[in-house]
Amino acid sequence: MSEMKRYSEWLGRFVYALISLSLAGISIAMMGAALWDIWGSFHDKTLLVKALLDAIGLIVIGMAVFDVSKFLLEEEVIRSSSTRSPAKQRATLLKFLVIIAIAVSLEALVFIFDAGKKDVADLVYPTLLLASAVLVVVGLGVYQRLTRDERE
Incomplete structure (x- = not known):
């Protein structure tokens, strides 16, 4: 080298x-x-x-x-x-995105509780944030299904 x-x-x-x-x-x-x-x-x-x-x-x-x-x-x-296999790189990507999905989900729940105490009309944006977190999790599931190794 x-x-x-x-x-x-x-x-x-x-x-x-x-x-x-x-x-x-x-x-x-x-x-x-x-x-x-x-x-x-x-x-x-x-x-x-x-x-x-x-x-x-x-x-x-x-x-x-x-x-x-x-x-x-x-x-x-x-x-x-450079020494990781594609399966380990895929697992790393999944771990990173799961961390983000959990954080977004928890933050959305906090916003929902906060907005629910003030005005019900304010629940639209936190609910959309929670829905986007759910879409990230669904997307991760689809990605995992499509990229799984047949040997696993």
Whole structure:
């Protein structure tokens, strides 16, 4: 392997590691901010339910971002993408999209509960968000069915 190719691989892994650690830090900060808001609502005797719903949204997004960060670290820094079989690459893609589908679904549920308490007319957009998450899951099922290996 040439020196330039090794340098390029090292640089790529370094960049992915930096991005992954940055995303992890951001996600932890989001979850910390959610907990801080809950603490503040207890202390100030403000609307606790509103703070809890907001915190659920932040924590769900923070967890999704942390999962993406972990995914990038595992797949791009620790493992070499050139040595994986197509089945492992397919499984990696499915894992990534499942993380996104779960995050979108949970966020849609939080929006539905929040909008349901305010005005029923506001339920249209969260319901469409939930429907899009369902379509992602259905699409993943179709993709998995169409790309399955006959030996499996």
